[in-house]
Amino acid sequence: MSSIAEHTVEHIHRDDVGSRLGMWLFLFTELVLFGGMFLVYAVYRFTYPHEFHVAAKELNTSVGALNTIILLTSSLTIVLSIIAIRKNNKFLSVFFQIFTMVLAFGFLINKYFEWNIKIHHGIFPGSEILLAKGNGEILFFGLYYVMTGLHALHVGIGMLLIEVMTGLTIKGRINSTNYVRLEAAGLYWHLVDIIWIFLFPLFYLIT
Amino acid sequence: MSGEHLEITVEHKPTYGFYILIWLVLMMLTGVTVAVAGINFGNITIATALTIAIIKSYLVLTFFMHLKTETATFKIFVGVALLFLLISIALLFSDYSFL
Amino acid sequence: MHNNGHSVSYLDYKGKHSGIFAWILSTDHKRIDLLYLMASLLFFAVGVTFGFLMRLELIAPGKTIMDAQTYNSFFTLHGIIMIFLFVIPGLPAVFGNFFLPILIGAKDVAFPRINLLSWWLYILGALLAVISVFLPGGPADTGWTFYIPYSIRSTTNVMPALMAAFILGFSSILTGLNFIVTIHRMRAPGMTFFRMPLFAWSLYATAWVQILATPIIGITLLLVSIERAFGVGLFDPALGGDPVLYQHLFWIYSHPAVYIMILPAMGVISEIIPVFSHRTIFGYKFIAFSSLAIALFGSMVWAHHMFTVGMSETAQIIFSLLTFLVAIPSAIKIFNWVATLYKGSISTDAPLLYALGFIFLFSIGGFTGLIQGALSVNMHIHDTSFIVAHFHYVMFGGTGFGIFAAMHYWFPKMFGKMYNMKTAKTGFWFLFVGFNTLYFPMFVMGWLGMPRRYYDYLPEFHIYHLVSTIGSWILIVGLIIMFTNFYKALRSKTSYTAINPWGGETLEWTIQNKPSLENFEVIPTITAGPYEYKDNEENLMKEDS
Numbered sequence: 001m002s003s004i005a006e007h008t009v010e011h012i013h014r015d016d017v018g019s020r021l022g023m024w025l026f027l028f029t030e031l032v033l034f035g036g037m038f039l040v041y042a043v044y045r046f047t048y049p050h051e052f053h054v055a056a057k058e059l060n061t062s063v064g065a066l067n068t069i070i071l072l073t074s075s076l077t078i079v080l081s082i083i084a085i086r087k088n089n090k091f092l093s094v095f096f097q098i099f100t101m102v103l104a105f106g107f108l109i110n111k112y113f114e115w116n117i118k119i120h121h122g123i124f125p126g127s128e129i130l131l132a133k134g135n136g137e138i139l140f141f142g143l144y145y146v147m148t149g150l151h152a153l154h155v156g157i158g159m160l161l162i163e164v165m166t167g168l169t170i171k172g173r174i175n176s177t178n179y180v181r182l183e184a185a186g187l188y189w190h191l192v193d194i195i196w197i198f199l200f201p202l203f204y205l206i207t
Numbered sequence: 208m209s210g211e212h213l214e215i216t217v218e219h220k221p222t223y224g225f226y227i228l229i230w231l232v233l234m235m236l237t238g239v240t241v242a243v244a245g246i247n248f249g250n251i252t253i254a255t256a257l258t259i260a261i262i263k264s265y266l267v268l269t270f271f272m273h274l275k276t277e278t279a280t281f282k283i284f285v286g287v288a289l290l291f292l293l294i295s296i297a298l299l300f301s302d303y304s305f306l
Numbered sequence: 307m308h309n310n311g312h313s314v315s316y317l318d319y320k321g322k323h324s325g326i327f328a329w330i331l332s333t334d335h336k337r338i339d340l341l342y343l344m345a346s347l348l349f350f351a352v353g354v355t356f357g358f359l360m361r362l363e364l365i366a367p368g369k370t371i372m373d374a375q376t377y378n379s380f381f382t383l384h385g386i387i388m389i390f391l392f393v394i395p396g397l398p399a400v401f402g403n404f405f406l407p408i409l410i411g412a413k414d415v416a417f418p419r420i421n422l423l424s425w426w427l428y429i430l431g432a433l434l435a436v437i438s439v440f441l442p443g444g445p446a447d448t449g450w451t452f453y454i455p456y457s458i459r460s461t462t463n464v465m466p467a468l469m470a471a472f473i474l475g476f477s478s479i480l481t482g483l484n485f486i487v488t489i490h491r492m493r494a495p496g497m498t499f500f501r502m503p504l505f506a507w508s509l510y511a512t513a514w515v516q517i518l519a520t521p522i523i524g525i526t527l528l529l530v531s532i533e534r535a536f537g538v539g540l541f542d543p544a545l546g547g548d549p550v551l552y553q554h555l556f557w558i559y560s561h562p563a564v565y566i567m568i569l570p571a572m573g574v575i576s577e578i579i580p581v582f583s584h585r586t587i588f589g590y591k592f593i594a595f596s597s598l599a600i601a602l603f604g605s606m607v608w609a610h611h612m613f614t615v616g617m618s619e620t621a622q623i624i625f626s627l628l629t630f631l632v633a634i635p636s637a638i639k640i641f642n643w644v645a646t647l648y649k650g651s652i653s654t655d656a657p658l659l660y661a662l663g664f665i666f667l668f669s670i671g672g673f674t675g676l677i678q679g680a681l682s683v684n685m686h687i688h689d690t691s692f693i694v695a696h697f698h699y700v701m702f703g704g705t706g707f708g709i710f711a712a713m714h715y716w717f718p719k720m721f722g723k724m725y726n727m728k729t730a731k732t733g734f735w736f737l738f739v740g741f742n743t744l745y746f747p748m749f750v751m752g753w754l755g756m757p758r759r760y761y762d763y764l765p766e767f768h769i770y771h772l773v774s775t776i777g778s779w780i781l782i783v784g785l786i787i788m789f790t791n792f793y794k795a796l797r798s799k800t801s802y803t804a805i806n807p808w809g810g811e812t813l814e815w816t817i818q819n820k821p822s823l824e825n826f827e828v829i830p831t832i833t834a835g836p837y838e839y840k841d842n843e844e845n846l847m848k849e850d851s
């Protein structure tokens with residue numbers, strides 16, 4: 001009489017709209033998290049317009065542009081994977097998910113080399129070369145490392161998330177009638193993309 | 208509301224082609240923003256770059272993130288979040304833009 | 307499952323896990339509520355102990371029981387514990403968790419597992435805060451505000467404290483997220499937004515603030531930790547950074563955070579007042595919308611904490627003006643509560659006493675807030691004990707008393723026991739008198755120039771400090787009376803079965819005490835607003851005509 005499985009409540013209750021609503025709310029927190037850093041960026045850029053301009057010249061526009069292309073494309077492939085699963089094409093969906101992860105990985109590799117080169121040139125937090133520069137440039141590179149670093153962390157998390165979804169898709173737990181989790185992962189992935197859409201011009205294109 | 212749980216939003220038949228089109232537009236915009244950045248517009252350089260970024264995010268939000276087919280609640284939510292950011296930046300600059 | 311229409315209570319059913327795991331792994335909103343309740347009361351006790359010791363140090367000028375460094379650590383720990391571990395989770399995570407689903411006719415929150423995760427994050431954050439005390443280096447001494455540049459220079463354990471606040475922020479965000487989706491998706495049939503009890507409305511407004519404002523402090527504290535750990539130039543003036551920008555970001559969250567604390571308390575008061583005056587609440591929609599208005603305007607006034615740091619004059623005037631505006635929706639609520647009491651048939655049980663205590667103390671806190679919002683006066687009293695008095699009147703007199711009111715109001719429903727009413731009232735009077743004796747002198751001495759965060763003072767302030775310290779003892783006696791009263795009730799063998807002791811008309815009073823796992827046998831269909839009191843209203847109408 002007194003043995004009730006707590007979990008029955010959850011399972012009977014399935015609300016896709018609610019899940020998506022929850023995901024969007026979570027995305028807002030991510031948005032504001034980066035928004036806070038954009039506020040910092042805005043104030044410092046306003047204070048040191050010239051030095052930001054000079055410092056941005058150190059960054060390689062082509063590398064940034066390449067990463068933009070990679071991320072935008074990965075945003076497309078994750079959308080396509082959702083359409084595929086809705087059309088009950090499991091194989092194609094998994095294919096697109098893996099494709100997305102490969103692109104994400106490419107983004108990170110690219111980022112790795114970019115940072116590596118900077119560090120080789122002696123530009124990293126606390127380095128003598130950086131400290132010898134003006135205040136505005138120190139702040140620019142501080143923000144550059146922190147903002148692209150945290151963004152890269154999000155790319156990594158997104159990759160893991162999609163990886164989990166791929167597993168679930170293969171197992172059939174994500175299927176043409178129940179794919180809200182894949183949608184949620186997709187939403188997350190697009191947000192990571194949107195943040196990059198702003199990071200790219202603000203760091204690489206203001207020369 | 209418990210009776211309506213499995214409601215499914217009215218889906219327009221999703222097509223691969225449509226999203227590829229959106230992606231092409233996004234690529235084009237990226238090209239434009241990089242090309243334009245080379246030209247020195249002075250002060251409006253940053254404004255152009257940001258305008259393009261806003262257009263791009265709008266596309267991602269509306270189509271890739273399906274905001275277009277979601278209910279009004281979702282759209283209002285996004286509006287509230289953006290409003291919060293807008294208020295914060297506007298009031299913050301009431302300090303920095305005046306001396 | 308059925309037992310004369312009486313189901314197994316949430317305290318007794320057996321779920322998947324057993325022993326302690328039946329609790330710390332439970333996804334039932336009511337069990338999670340009790341976890342939160344116990345943890346936050348524990349931290350409250352710790353926080354009060356720090357406050358008590360600080361007051362003891364201040365009983366006489368000069369060093370009394372601790373040195374300056376210890377005092378600095380004490381007010382930091384006291385602040386962090388009281389803010390992040392007691393008043394912020396105090397109402398949403400504790401009583402919101404228990405009663406929000408019930409008030410809107412739902413079986414649980416929208417994401418029960420995330421609810422549990424949020425509790426675990428809370429515990430993790432709390433553990434980090436505790437660890438920071440015992441690690442070599444000593445507890446943080448920056449104040450709960452972590453102002454730059456001291457927070458990157460101090461050699462104490464600032465890092466774990468920052469991380470603790472960061473994680474606690476995420477716990478709070480997850481609670482907010484859960485509540486918004488719950489309110490949007492899980493209301494019982496017929497439960498329209500405007501039939502929701504006002505506590506639910508206040509939690510809704512609060513949840514938005516939690517979701518939108520908390521990430522700002524999250525990222526700000528993270529940036530400070532990154533700056534501390536890797537020497538990245540972000541806020542440090544030595545590297546070109548702007549400490550005032552740090553303050554802006556800190557207060558963009560921390561001012562709205564005071565609404566995270568006060569809004570749900572206002573919601574509790576809006577529940578209690580109509581029930582104990584047996585009247586429909588006056589101006590339901592005004593109260594509901596004023597919660598949203600407070601949430602909105604509340605995010606536009608943050609820089610009133612920074613009038614002395616050298617902001618632009620434009621900013622000072624704007625923020626001062628907005629600060630005056632934000633008082634309006636709070637005043638609307640107070641007006642409506644008083645209007646509800648007017649001509650009501652009032653029963654002065656303990657919950658109402660606490661609610662009235664709230665109104666009185668919060669009004670003083672609010673008015674003195676307006677005084678501080680005026681630019682010229684602010685220059686005079688900034689960083690004095692006037693401020694300390696003000697925020698204790700709001701946070702303790704407001705939120706603290708709101709929590710106590712909620713405990714007395716919902717105790718029989720949650721535990722199926724009743725406390726001794728006379729003792730509860732005695733406890734209230736000790737708390738109320740102790741509170742005012744403790745904090746009112748701080749207004750006076752602050753006005754006369756007593757700075758805050760000082761462990762020593764000039765002899766002319768002695769009398770005020772002495773009175774204040776005596777007040778802290780009276781207050782603590784009150785707390786002891788209140789909690790032993792609850793404890794005795796919990797231990798007593800006689801269970802309390804009346805399901806509606808106060809004559810409330812909201813849904814929690816229609817279900818059994820100690821609700822069952824699923825709260826309702828059958829999900830109710832709602833046909834009317836929450837506080838109708840038709841009989842009583844009709845009588846009043848007759849009297850009037």
Ligand code: HEM
Nearest residue numbers: 357358360361381385388449450701702706758759760778
């Ligand atoms: C809900 C209850 C309470 C809350 C939310 C609260 C909150 C705070 C906060 C935020 C601070 C500022 C810390 C800082 O400056 O960094 C503070 C300071 C202080 N509190 Fe409390 N507190 C509460 C209860 C108490 C109690 C019960 C006592 C005394 C028994 C007390 C005595 C003090 C003292 C002496 C200070 C230091 C003032 C100074 O030197 O600046 N507080 N409190």
Ligand SMILES: [Cu+2]
Nearest residue numbers: 561608610611
């Ligand atoms: Cu404030």
